[in-house]
Amino acid sequence: MTLKLTPMEQRLLGKQGLTVSSLGLGCMGMSEFYGATDEAESIRTLERSLELGMNFWDTADMYGPYLNEELLGRFLRGRREEVVLATKFGFTRDPNTPGSRGLNASPKYVASACDASLKRLGTDVIDLYYMHRLDPLVPIEDTVGAMAELVQQGKVRYLGLSEVSSDTLRRANAVHPISAVQSEYSLWSRDVESSLFPALLELGVGFVPYSPLGRGFLTGQVKSLDDLAPDDFRRGLPRFQPEHFQKNLELLDAVRAIASAKGCTPGQLALAWVLAQGTDFAPIPGTKRVAYLEENAGAATLTLTPPELARLSALSGLVSGERYSEAGMRMIQRS
Numbered sequence: 001m002t003l004k005l006t007p008m009e010q011r012l013l014g015k016q017g018l019t020v021s022s023l024g025l026g027c028m029g030m031s032e033f034y035g036a037t038d039e040a041e042s043i044r045t046l047e048r049s050l051e052l053g054m055n056f057w058d059t060a061d062m063y064g065p066y067l068n069e070e071l072l073g074r075f076l077r078g079r080r081e082e083v084v085l086a087t088k089f090g091f092t093r094d095p096n097t098p099g100s101r102g103l104n105a106s107p108k109y110v111a112s113a114c115d116a117s118l119k120r121l122g123t124d125v126i127d128l129y130y131m132h133r134l135d136p137l138v139p140i141e142d143t144v145g146a147m148a149e150l151v152q153q154g155k156v157r158y159l160g161l162s163e164v165s166s167d168t169l170r171r172a173n174a175v176h177p178i179s180a181v182q183s184e185y186s187l188w189s190r191d192v193e194s195s196l197f198p199a200l201l202e203l204g205v206g207f208v209p210y211s212p213l214g215r216g217f218l219t220g221q222v223k224s225l226d227d228l229a230p231d232d233f234r235r236g237l238p239r240f241q242p243e244h245f246q247k248n249l250e251l252l253d254a255v256r257a258i259a260s261a262k263g264c265t266p267g268q269l270a271l272a273w274v275l276a277q278g279t280d281f282a283p284i285p286g287t288k289r290v291a292y293l294e295e296n297a298g299a300a301t302l303t304l305t306p307p308e309l310a311r312l313s314a315l316s317g318l319v320s321g322e323r324y325s326e327a328g329m330r331m332i333q334r335s
Contacts, residue, residue, distance in 0.1 A: 008053030008300060011282050013206025014179030018128060018158045020084045022275060023300050024056030025049045025293070026210060026286025031068040034216075034288070035229030039071065041289060046075050048290050050082055052297045058182075058210070058284045060088035060132055061117050065095055073122035080123050086208075087121065088162060089113035090132035103331070105135035107146035114150050130160035130182060133331045140164075140172050148176035160208070165333035166199035173203050185209035185283075187218060187270050187312060188239070188251060188319040195334060200280075212274045212283035215240075219267035219292075220252060236325060244321030251318040258311060264302060267292075271299035273312045 009022040028034075030042040049055070059068045069087060076083060089110060092102035117126065129150065131143055150156040158179040161172060172178055181200060183192045186209065200207055213219055215234050222228065225235060225245070234240050239248055252266065259269040267285075274283045285296045304312070322329055 008055075008297075011206075011280060013128075013208070013280060013282060014158065014177065015204040016158055016177050016179050018084075018179045018206070020056035020282045021054050022282060023054050023271070023296060024058060024084075024086075024208070024282055024284035025054050026284040027057055027059045027068055027072060028063045029286050030288045031064045031071060033063075033233045034286075035232045037288065042071065043075060045288055045290050045293050046072075048293055052294070054293070054297060055082060056084045056086070056282060056284065058086045058208070058286075059121075060091070060130075061113060061120070062088070062091035062093055062132065065093045066120060069117055069120035073120050077122055084127045085121065085123065086128035086130065086160065087117050087126055088130040088132040088160075089117065090130075090135065090162075101327075103133055103135045103137075105131055105133075105138045105143040107138075107142055110143060110146035111150070114155055118155060125154060126156045128158045128160050128180060129156040130162050130180075131164075132162050134161075134164055134168060134333055140168050141175050144172045144175040144178075151176065163332045164196075166196050168333055169196070169199050169203065169205065173205070178203070178205050180206040180208050180282075182208040182210055182284075184211045184323055185274065186212045186214045187255065187273060187315055188214045188248065189323050190316050191334060206280045206282065207278060209274050209281060209283040211286070213267050213270055213285050213296075217248065218252065218255060218270040219265070219295075220256060237323070238321035238325065239319070239323065241321065247318065247320035251315050254315050254318070255312070258308060262302070262304075262308070264298065265295055267295060268299040268302060269304075269312070271296060272302035272304050273309065275299065276304055276309060 010019050011022045012019055059072055090105050092104050094100045147159050159176055160180040162182040216222055228235055238244055255266045259266045287293050
């Protein structure tokens with residue numbers, strides 16, 4: 001079944017006026033992490049994204065590092081107003097040391113990181129600026145205070161946080177209104193429902209699920225580790241390891257069965273489930289290929305029935321393995 005694409009619904013994130021397409025685009029893989037990159041295909045994907053109305057784009061200074069922001073900056077030259085542009089700061093990387101990771105959310109660094117991102121993106125203002133991860137050495141009030149100054153200076157329109165706890169969100173929001181929180185969320189990553197969602201509802205903060213397709217697993221395209229490039233970072237994630245992978249295939253088989261009955265792809269079904277969880281949810285499935293982008297866009301045309309939603313929700317009990325390595329999980333606030 002080929003789904004007919006329609007104009008993309010717009011959704012409001014937060015109470016400050018940030019309006020985005022119901023499905024956005026995660027741009028990270030265009031520059032790193034998911035095997036070989038192809039700038040020409042990435043450019044075609046960005047162009048097609050705008051044609052489909054998917055104008056909410058997500059990047060970060062650490063993707064590349066820096067290469068992803070530079071790519072978007074080149075593409076957006078002369079057409080910046082067509083996109084709601086989100087980027088992030090907080091991770092530090094040494095371009096000369098592969099795999100290096102640090103955290104810095106000090107007020108001084110916030111200001112310098114924003115200026116550097118503005119330059120790479122070729123713009124005077126960032127629509128949504130996220131703290132990528134909490135810096136345990138810096139009070140959230142200090143970080144958000146510095147982010148608020150960027151809003152006052154006209155360099156940033158709206159503020160966001162990524163992978164934070166409800167307590168951190170409340171403390172941050174008391175300094176300056178937060179429009180959106182980003183976290184991994186999908187049929188196989190639902191830990192934030194109990195820990196974060198009540199605070200989002202209480203404060204009127206929008207939610208941006210990243211990896212809503214389970215790092216591509218829920219599309220059914222990854223049948224074994226052999227399907228991943230040698231430098232694909234998923235090779236190091238617990239859920240893709242042999243002791244967990246086969247168990248997770250049980251969940252995928254169930255998704256496939258429901259998708260077949262629905263007349264859509266497993267990926268479209270998984271995305272439609274995320275979209276149905278809230279009217280202030282704007283998932284950002286990542287892709288670097290036009291074909292997958294068009295498939296993702298089809299999810300916005302699906303309406304799932306209550307029994308279908310219930311069947312899909314029940315599958316989360318089949319998930320095996322953590323979503324990040326031990327080091328990665330230490331950077332995530334979970335309560």
